[in-house]
Amino acid sequence: MAQVIIVGGVAGGATTAAQLRRLDPEIDITIYEKGPHISYGNCGMPYHVGGEVERRDQLIAATPESFKERDVIVKTRHEVVGVDSDAKTVDVKNLEDGNVFKAPYDHLVLSPGASPRIIPALENVPQAFVLHALHHMDAIKSYIEEHDIDHVVVVGAGYISLEMVENLVQRGIHVTLVHRSKNIYKPLESDMSDFFLEELHRHGVEVKLEAEIEKVEGGTAALSTGEEISAPMIIAGIGINPSTGFLEDSGITLNDSGHICTDDRGRTNKDCVYALGDSIETFYQHVEDRRVNVALAWGAHRLAFVISNQISGNQAVRFEGLLGTNIMRFFNYDIAGLGLSEEELKDYPYFTVDHTQKSKAGYMADSKPIRVRIYAHKKDGRILRASVVGTEGVDKRIDILAAHIRLGGSATDLANIEVAYSPPYSSPKSVLNMVGYKAIEKMNEYR
Template sequence: MIVGGVAAGMKAAAVCRRRSPDANITVFQDEDDISYSACGMPYHLEDSEEIPREKLVARTAEKFRADGVDVRTGCRVEAVDTAAKRLTVRNLSDDTVSTSSYDRLLIATGARAIQARLEIGDRAPQMLQLRSLGDADRIRAALPEVGAAVVVGGGYIGLEMAEALRHRGTAVTLVEMAPRLLPAFDEDIAARLLQELERNGVTARCGRKVIAARDGQVELDSGDSIACDLVLLCTGVRPNVGLAEAMGLELGPTGAIKVDARMATSVPDVYAAGDCCEATHVVSNTPVWYPLGDIASRQGRVAGTNLAGGEEAFTGVLGTAIFRAFEHVVARTGLSKQQAEDAGFDPVDIAYSAPSRAKYMPASRNLTVSLVVDRATTRLLGAQVDGADGVDKCVDILATAIWAKLPVDALRDLDLAYAPPFSPLLAPVQIGGELGKRAVSA
């Protein structure tokens, strides 16, 4: 039995079916949609003709059913008796309740949106959030009547939706209660991102909180009001662990479900995967919670293997992440300097700029790179990259180096592809290897 039918749950179902052709596999999903790309929803909302809804669905419920996976959409698991190995399930379409028994159970309930606390009065603008494909449908239906929008929250989804709305011609104000955007990134990266937003017509109000919505506007804690037709709530997410807590599953220090390398929980024959559970950071060896689709898929693969009686271990995470706001791309992997200090390292940080391609090529743009290196071992611990070109290639090389526990000077000797249209003679990561070696030797 699998509770949850998006990235982790459906990956587990597919892997379990391949490894165990005769197993009875049932997936309960409280939404009408399964196996969709939540990360792709902002781009679908920007241009639903170029990226239609159906392209976000990796595999339909009908295709899973054709392969013998019993997919039950619109069904919410309300309780689990772990002693009796029995689920209580409510069908949301007719409100009937049934029970199902399991041999092994996977909890893949994902993350839930943090609800914004604000006063809602008469004639308030329409207020929507973006967590599910159903949410995307509601936003898409509202957009033709939206001339001005307020996006509440400056995380990845909020920033991507600000871009999507601007490309549609909507006036956008982004309100972030933190003093600056992207607190997980260095301040200079956040400052460059803010400049990019403003250059493209997004008004950003950092250090401010929306406290009320009424009379066709929102009110900020500063006393200012912003007129708008739509308030898009992108105020972050938390692990969706209500069911897990009721079952008695142990939660970790992050507030997500604690699992071992096999994705097994504290209760026998119960596994967890995806945004509802923790992972172990490869560098710090500490529990972390990163609600990212690629991590959920990898955990689902491991859980599916072990549900089918196999033996596979999840090898951990670096928290590698990348996103784009208009023409500016930012990415990170591994530990920040502060995180490295907290983990007991003696970190040195190195910041530099380098061209993404040969300087004379028209498409070449400057990349800004920040490396975190352990002084004692010269091991590369973390990196941040931003720019308009080549960020993805650079951060992926650095993530691979961190995963392999390479010393920073090993970057100098990497045999990377070179031709002027694609890379400078010395790639940005190779320059970082030389600068990093000098920094730890000083």
């Protein structure tokens, strides 16, 4: 019987195991997870800290016990520390007793995930935390409750930091946000993101921009600006690195940032070795020959399906690549995007269309403005990047854009998108139709 080893038991690994078992009732499946938990909804963790997810157990999709019922072996606190892709074995370290053993595989699925970046000044600071795995969430919740915390310093302004700000405020905790740049939330264009400061202000969050924590002593943090601030608890979210150090001598190709290079079947460069999740490099769906690292759950779930099909013998199933469609809630706002980063855009000749329109019929009492910006290739009008911001209907518009772009729809073709119209939902000419009509006018200018 073929042996499948899966490295990592969170979203990518656990989903692959579940899919594979569905496709093949017989194959041997073992998951090695270095942490204490598997298969939890890490995207939901900030909302459990804030209370919107009521019970911790709601975040847990599967346990070693529930996998055992499906004949999947799960070994938590077991870290894969090396791969020999010629001998087709992995070295596994039991973190409980320190013993290392070899395990043979026929198929190896790498889903080791990523690790949060650490701020040097926060190492060994007892009140400093990160939020990346379930045990981090548990530690944060415990610390807040045991120390009756009413003030938290959040460091960084990516989506985890901002979600933590929102959820801490929802809990009634005073928050100070420290961020080294002056721009909040890098995925969104800085000229579209004024509302962040307004929302932070409206919710009583103190904001320290262009500032870094240089030192913590007792309950006080010294900032690079010279200021000292009270810091009874600190939560830092300044990014992640792929957890791929154990692959250094494996011959498996990593890119410059340490992400595992994968193809449209989820394969690495080594036979029978697949990879998915936050630690991989994959490719964009909508532009040719453009590689990307995207740590998003949708792609992990899709690749779990693709890889489990490869292993169970259906190699026709392929991964199309990613648009990188993403969204974040920040208090009343929804902030969404897809496609190339602003940096990556520089390699293409593009024009932009920026349009603001009410999300429902303008005469409805609760109609709210929604802003859409697209970046389209000057040659053929294909959409390279899109950003959508508003307080209502943002998720709808980004998902329509993703469906449209995925099947080759261009900027001008947005005029043809048919929408379900009734006053509570849209105008007869939706905001996306109007972007299309504006794109037609812009492209006519180039011709």
